[in-house]
Amino acid sequence: MEQFLQQIASGLANGAIYACVALALVMIYVSTDHINFAQGEMAMFSTYISWQLMSWGVSFWIAFILAVLLSFVMGVVIERVILRPLHNAPVLSIVVVFIGLLAIFNSVAGAIWSYLIKEYPSPFPKSSFGIAGVIGPHQLGVVLVTLIVLGLLFAFFRYTPLGLAMRAAAQNPQMARLVGVRVDWMLALGWGLAAAVGAVAGIMVAHIVYLDPNMMAGILLYAFAGALVGGIGNPGGAVLGGFIVGVLENMVAFAGNQLEKATGVYIIGNGEKLTVALIIVIFVLTVRPAGIFGRVVVKRV
């Protein structure tokens, strides 16, 4: 029973990480209709920026805010400088650019900060937070921060004119332009927001997985799974999808252990965690191509 609770809690904590990155993926998708493969590396880079600020003596939360702002600017600049010229390029060219960005961010971070792992502090107080033995203060903190970010994004898209304009620009650029939305800038804004959300995710994750240039490689995989399960066009769905994937992979290991105890043979377990998660993704997408919470977009041709 103790193991069960611990596995659930650790699954939720991992799920929160996936959810955060999944949110950033959804942000770009909602505002530009692309899936950004460099999202993880951008988040990693932002995290390094905050680490650098802290090592210069800036306090955690100030470094956090500065890193998020800088990431926003970085996202806008990337859209303006690199993606703008590819406006009418086929999807494949854009995918290649994303993969190129991934490699560039990874190598540049390695060149500047080296590939050695670094500690990253946790902003959450150690004693007064969390449930001893089940979930640590930082893990609980990550879950809370993820939910707060989700709430903010939801409010932004739902209740602000700017959010509405961004949604319109992504879904129907021509029409949006006709009613006076500056579509170009909406795309850049989407990139900035996604980079900012990614920065939050990176900063939250770094304490758990440690800071190194490859820290996001595995996480991005699970985040994709989470985003797809929940629905890539739906922030709430992506967050839930992230949690589902996180808990699910631990449950696979847990169930495998129980089976092994009962039968004495290894049937399924840690080695198959990712496999099972991906099988579920395929299953969900077969049954509901838009994800559990996704809305099917019908285009008139």
Add this chain to the structure above:
Amino acid sequence: MRTNRRMFLGGASTAAVLSASGVSFAQGDKKYSDGASDTEIKIGHTNPYSGPASAYGVIGKTLQAYWKYVNETQGGVNGRKINFISYDDGYTPSKTVELVRQLVEQDKVLCTFNTLGTPTNTAIHKYMNQKKVPMLFVATGASKWGKPKEFPWTMGFQPDYHTEAVIYAKHILANVKDSKIGVLMQNDDYGKDYWEGMREGLGKEVGRVVKHVTYEVTDPTVDSQVIQLKDSGANVFFNISTPKFAAQAMRKAADIGWKPAQYLNNVSASVATVMKPAGFENVQGVLTAAYLMDPTDKQWDDNADMKMWKEWMGKYNAGASLSDASNVFAYSVVSLMHETLKKCGNDLTRENLMRQAANFQKWKLPMALPGITVSTSPTDYYPIQAVQLQRFKGETWELFGDVMHAEST
């Protein structure tokens, strides 16, 4: 002219006798294979400078810095400049094969040296031995590089993982009462090498392993695995993982209140990149085996070797990290190569190179722990086979017991 069989055989054996006697007279004479000449020695190397294993790129850079230093300050080795050709294989075996073929067939190197990675070296192992090109001091801890009978042209360097795990197993049996062992293993060749060593070291007592869990390198954390190990009731934790995961596992164990006797593989013994991130308070008493000095361990600050290394790094490898153990490793292995080339004198044939590499008697290796030396012979292709156990105390490793020698299978 018609050549009959007898004449051909006679001629061949005369040639063999001549060449055999040629070797014995060769001390002063200059003899060369491909890649060596009066002015130059060409050495090939592959290393991941990009891709997922690019953290090892620093090894290649330190090797280059060292040869540059040898060329500039000593005029090369025995008057011949070292031409060190290092290619980026991105840790991809298929690319390694392509690059090593280029090194051997186009660049025509005398030998390769310190090619990095277990899967990558496995891919070129047979090729190098078919071509009879020395493949010296490979940068991997797998146990398969010291087999002079099957692979006379390949030689390892560091104590292999298998041997190390045998030593831990023996220590567990001798020191932990009623041991119940939990094993965390990276699910690949490197992890399996340790795991096999542990099983062999336990021998009949292999039933003491109560739980064996694995992780994939794509896993973000190993939290779930550590919870499973705790649940199994294990009181010994054998941690076969790379730095990031090792630190995570030890921190998680402390977080959930699991306090086993911990054995940590040497791969992750760095103070700066593992023990400190895991939290010093969480890693007291952890055991590991070592053969090189850790540059981040304060106890070596006044050691002559360490001072010399730091000075060399500052002068000839400026900008490289002084806390990265890879830089120590590279310096150490390249010193051994340097010494091997010096011993070759003017006979720079591939045969002689292997002969000299297999002819070290208790050579003092720079940056090795006190008492650990290099010994090789035509039947012993494992240069370093000794390690010493150390226990973590305060903020540094504390050596204890004797230097342990183990013969690998």
